[in-house]
Amino acid sequence: MVPVRPALAFALALALATGPGSPGSAQTQVPDTMTEIQLSFAPVVKAAAPSVVNIYAKRVVERGGLAGPFAQDPFFRRFFEGIAPRTQQVQNSLGSGVIVRPDGLVVTNLHVVGQATEIRAVLTDRREYEAEILLADADSDLVVLKLEGAEDLPALELRDTAEVEVGDLVLAIGNPFGVGQTVTSGIVSALARTREAPGGGAGYYLQTDAAINPGNSGGALVDMRGRLLGINTAILSRTGGSIGIGFAVPSDLVSQVVAQAEAGRSTLARPWAGLTGQPVDAALAEALGLERAQGLAVSEVHPLSPFAEAGLARGDVLLSVDDRPVGAETELEFRLSALGVGRTAEVAWLSDGARRTAEIRLTAAPDEPARDLRRLPGPSPLGGLEVSNLNPAVAMETGLPDDAAGVVVTDVAEEAVRAGFREGDRILAINGAEVADTEALEAIAARPPRVLELVVERAGRRGTMRFSR
Structure with missing residues (x-):
């Protein structure tokens, strides 16, 4: 075992110390001496930083041509084609990515490499690789890249976010504003944030106050053992810079995206819930006779839904999937997507005040009746x-x-x-x-x-x- 200098011990002690609870769980403690306050995150950075790469994407965009309200009208575009010709221009974008497999699988954001004609990844040791997209998913804003000719690369271990708690120390690693690899520190601010995703639709995120800025997109949010908690994806900001509200796609979903890319899929297959509902707030909990506000109140269930087969009906309250809480439709979609098609899951719900559980099989949405395109x-x-x-x-x-x-x-x-x-x-x-x-x-x-x-x-x-x- 390599000895750790006393001046660096506390950063690792937070991760390695175990308490009287479950074996292997990290003990939460606060520095209470000047020596502890002066300690460093350097060992964590040294372990995790080589797995975070800079992503350079090149795309060709059209400039010029007809502008204004008539620009989208095909008739006016043809009429003015010779007068206001459109020109092609090369546009470069910069972001970050995370190596998740030694053979060169990298996860980044779709908004970093979307529509790119050329993608290049640069490691911290200045090695460069051309990259191709294996799988892209617009709803999660995630992409899996394959680095051509790569082998024996430093890959991050993915951590199960069920173990993560608000207040846990985290580091964000990426390339903000193109200045080069940068590390910022903070804590997990919230566990289940739902908001609009960069590519449209609703996303489900971990929230952190670690500084995340343009260029950090696709970078790593890691814990004190250097394990990947999420892919930094979006910020809430009025200025374009960090104000301490950043969002990362949890590693649970990252793991499923990578697994499907390795299986040869180019798009993410999601299990189908087949139900709609609304979060149970205090008023709805009182109307339903619940002791406290929890779960997702089911308003409609499709007859072919696996939840309907398990016995859920309109008016029931869905509580959890595989012992993980469900409080919104977006959260339910995330839980199912992280598990993947073909798996089974235990669901718990309240029906007429009684708690019930059942096993359901996660399947894709039925493609019947025929589309007949x-x-x-x-x-x-x-x-x-x-x-x-x-x-x-x-x-x-x-x-x-x-x-x-x-x-x-x-x-x-x-x-x-x-x-x-x-x-x-x-x-x-x-x-x-x-x-x-x-x-x-x-x-x-x-x-x-x-x-x-x-x-x-x-x-x-x-x-x-x-x-x-």
């Missing part, structure tokens, strides 16, 4: 639309409710954009008649009536579109 013919206003029948799998992919039925737009050709259609639109009715499936919609598009009046739902709002010829 169709590209609608022209010259109807519907021409150029690609449409699909809705089922739980399609609803999950398009962000629609589990019980959404009918037809959804999955792709929009240029002429359909001009007509006002967008991906994700649900076409509910035409001229007062409900649209049942893609076959019926294709028949209407092939022989359109003189006047078309469509009822369309977009982002939960319904509107009417009228066309005549």
